[in-house]
Amino acid sequence: MRSAVTIRDVAREAGVHPGTVSRALNEETRALVNQETAARVLQVAEKLGYRANRIARGLKTSRSHTIGVLIPDITNPLFPPILRGIEDRLAHDGYTALIVNTDNDPKRERSHVEAMRARQVDGFISATARLDRELLDEIGAGQVPLVLVNRSVEDRSVSSVTVDDRRGIKLAVDHVVSLGHSRIGHVGGPQNLSTGHQRYLGFVEAMQAAGLQVTERNVAFAGYFTEEQGAAACAALLAADPEITAIVAANDLLALGCYDAVRERGVRCPDDVSIVGFNDMPFIGRLLPPLTSVRIPHREIGTAAADLLLGQLAEGDGSANEVLLAPALVIRESTAPPAR
Amino acid sequence: MRSAVTIRDVAREAGVHPGTVSRALNEETRALVNQETAARVLQVAEKLGYRANRIARGLKTSRSHTIGVLIPDITNPLFPPILRGIEDRLAHDGYTALIVNTDNDPKRERSHVEAMRARQVDGFISATARLDRELLDEIGAGQVPLVLVNRSVEDRSVSSVTVDDRRGIKLAVDHVVSLGHSRIGHVGGPQNLSTGHQRYLGFVEAMQAAGLQVTERNVAFAGYFTEEQGAAACAALLAADPEITAIVAANDLLALGCYDAVRERGVRCPDDVSIVGFNDMPFIGRLLPPLTSVRIPHREIGTAAADLLLGQLAEGDGSANEVLLAPALVIRESTAPPAR
Numbered sequence: 001m002r003s004a005v006t007i008r009d010v011a012r013e014a015g016v017h018p019g020t021v022s023r024a025l026n027e028e029t030r031a032l033v034n035q036e037t038a039a040r041v042l043q044v045a046e047k048l049g050y051r052a053n054r055i056a057r058g059l060k061t062s063r064s065h066t067i068g069v070l071i072p073d074i075t076n077p078l079f080p081p082i083l084r085g086i087e088d089r090l091a092h093d094g095y096t097a098l099i100v101n102t103d104n105d106p107k108r109e110r111s112h113v114e115a116m117r118a119r120q121v122d123g124f125i126s127a128t129a130r131l132d133r134e135l136l137d138e139i140g141a142g143q144v145p146l147v148l149v150n151r152s153v154e155d156r157s158v159s160s161v162t163v164d165d166r167r168g169i170k171l172a173v174d175h176v177v178s179l180g181h182s183r184i185g186h187v188g189g190p191q192n193l194s195t196g197h198q199r200y201l202g203f204v205e206a207m208q209a210a211g212l213q214v215t216e217r218n219v220a221f222a223g224y225f226t227e228e229q230g231a232a233a234c235a236a237l238l239a240a241d242p243e244i245t246a247i248v249a250a251n252d253l254l255a256l257g258c259y260d261a262v263r264e265r266g267v268r269c270p271d272d273v274s275i276v277g278f279n280d281m282p283f284i285g286r287l288l289p290p291l292t293s294v295r296i297p298h299r300e301i302g303t304a305a306a307d308l309l310l311g312q313l314a315e316g317d318g319s320a321n322e323v324l325l326a327p328a329l330v331i332r333e334s335t336a337p338p339a340r
Numbered sequence: 341m342r343s344a345v346t347i348r349d350v351a352r353e354a355g356v357h358p359g360t361v362s363r364a365l366n367e368e369t370r371a372l373v374n375q376e377t378a379a380r381v382l383q384v385a386e387k388l389g390y391r392a393n394r395i396a397r398g399l400k401t402s403r404s405h406t407i408g409v410l411i412p413d414i415t416n417p418l419f420p421p422i423l424r425g426i427e428d429r430l431a432h433d434g435y436t437a438l439i440v441n442t443d444n445d446p447k448r449e450r451s452h453v454e455a456m457r458a459r460q461v462d463g464f465i466s467a468t469a470r471l472d473r474e475l476l477d478e479i480g481a482g483q484v485p486l487v488l489v490n491r492s493v494e495d496r497s498v499s500s501v502t503v504d505d506r507r508g509i510k511l512a513v514d515h516v517v518s519l520g521h522s523r524i525g526h527v528g529g530p531q532n533l534s535t536g537h538q539r540y541l542g543f544v545e546a547m548q549a550a551g552l553q554v555t556e557r558n559v560a561f562a563g564y565f566t567e568e569q570g571a572a573a574c575a576a577l578l579a580a581d582p583e584i585t586a587i588v589a590a591n592d593l594l595a596l597g598c599y600d601a602v603r604e605r606g607v608r609c610p611d612d613v614s615i616v617g618f619n620d621m622p623f624i625g626r627l628l629p630p631l632t633s634v635r636i637p638h639r640e641i642g643t644a645a646a647d648l649l650l651g652q653l654a655e656g657d658g659s660a661n662e663v664l665l666a667p668a669l670v671i672r673e674s675t676a677p678p679a680r
Binding site for chain 1: 417428439
């Protein structure tokens with residue numbers, strides 16, 4: 001490797017003081033330098049191939065300009081657009097994301113958080129869905145800026161960007177009610193995850209508002225947000241009440257599992273059973289049949305989360321902010337009036 | 341913030357020399373320390389909440405334990421499983437991925453590479469698809485370990501993990517030929533990207549091997565690997581030769597565009613036109629109709645790429661390795677014998 005070019009080399013070549021070079025190269029202090037001088041310094045720095053040693057600078061300013069981002073699993077189609085929103089917003093301010101997959105496994109989460117703290121990340125954005133406070137303590141909430149995505153904590157001590165889950169489920173329930181359905185089932189998500197729990201509560205609320213009963217017979221819970229678990233819960237639901245004509249699933253993967261369970265039973269969607277998903281994942285409009293789903297603004301969620309975090313870093317205050325984004329129903333071909 | 345616990349604090353509490361603590365905490369040197377002592381040091385370090393300052397350590401060992409990963413766009417469904425493979429393999433060795441989206445835009449690529457070099461990444465994995473050598477020069481190939489994913493450079497000077505694109509396209513062509521098709525079109529990818537170019541060459545080869553002609557009339561190129569561009573290229577293809585009964589697309593997004601163009605024309609798939617994709621993206625088996633596609637081992641690609649890079653880091657040699665993975669055809673419902 002060639003030996004690194006230093007600020008002194010640039011200063012010598014540009015005929016200015018090293019301090020001037022330092023100020024000219026830093027966007028935040030460039031305005032303090034004569035404009036012509038700054039231009040010359042930048043030109044010389046580029047010519048010599050000067051590259052700021054950001055690790056050394058990190059020691060000085062305690063900023064690594066990296067943000068730790070925790071997600072359950074990047075192969076869940078929900079997350080790529082959220083990550084894209086996060087990364088684009090961070091890149092705009094010169095930050096880069098360190099992304100890790102946790103599989104919602106407390107042990108993996110802990111070791112990743114440890115590793116990222118050791119790398120001196122400036123803050124965390126977490127989309128992992130655990131409801132307990134343990135993770136927050138590990139991250140050191142209050143000391144290190146933290147923003148939660150797609151979840152919030154009860155006491156509102158931490159900044160978060162969430163979608164109005166109850167409102168989203170109400171849109172889904174109201175839609176099938178307006179089509180004429182009254183035997184409506186819920187394939188719910190894991191109840192230890194805030195999204196799963198809020199959507200279940202939203203289902204109960206919306207059904208009651210529509211004058212319909214919720215009993216044990218028309219709710220089945222999935223242990224995970226997966227197609228397999230959705231299929232199992234849907235099969236249980238239809239076994240308990242074969243008269244169900246519409247199913248509101250707590251997310252799209254569960255809804256895809258419902259497609260499988262319904263087909264397995266020889267029942268057609270939407271002719272015999274209408275199915276509604278949640279998240280409006282990419283490509284579900286191309287499914288057989290195209291899935292009616294509750295759309296959430298994925299990229300905006302990411303942008304808003306990065307925005308909150310950068311705000312905390314800039315202001316250095318620990319006050320929590322909450323951003324609640326509105327869902328919308330996208331009606332496709334998996335829902336229709338009941339056959340009878 | 342509470343003041344950080346130092347190695348000296350741990351040493352004092354454990355009753356050993358700071359050098360012993362340092363050796364015990366580093367996995368690579370732990371074997372040099374008496375086992376019982378090492379256990380005591382680790383216990384004390386955990387009790388006191390000691391956290392290695394990896395940035396300071398980075399200055400000393402020149403290792404940041406982060407790897408820069410360049411991808412075109414995380415929202416392209418091809419990349420999440422590759423990234424998952426990369427990250428899991430890296431995490432196993434204590435490395436974390438810094439992921440950036442380049443949109444295959446040379447300017448974005450350059451600024452991201454600059455930023456990551458400034459953060460002293462230990463190596464790069466690049467899945468960006470530009471064929472020119474400029475990026476390689478920016479990365480400083482030969483000085484900084486680099487592994488290319490899903491592309492390679494002509495002179496084989498850089499390690500790469502690729503799928504046998506020509507073989508994959510041959511599987512697709514042979515499949516529709518065996519169904520009885522002879523008027524076969526190719527919706528090709530961008531020819532400045534190695535995947536697009538190799539797949540086009542594979543199409544020409546396979547057609548010739550089957551005794552079929554390739555002319556200007558049965559090939560149309562998309563400017564980008566997007567649904568929109570696939571639809572436009574497919575429309576051009578069908579306008580030039582309305583007798584085409586089968587289309588081999590250079591990837592799944594282009595094939596989805598073909599679905600749209602065919603539907604737009606009032607033509608049915610597979611009744612009137614068979615369509616084959618490439619990549620076997622998640623969920624395409626659930627499309628209307630389920631897409632026949634060439635499957636590539638996404639996660640294994642990522643694992644193999646991380647493997648090569650970690651090997652280079654461990655051995656410190658610059659010799660290039662090539663890993664070529666085999667594709668497989670997954671036959672679904674978008675292909676059928678021609679109507680005539």
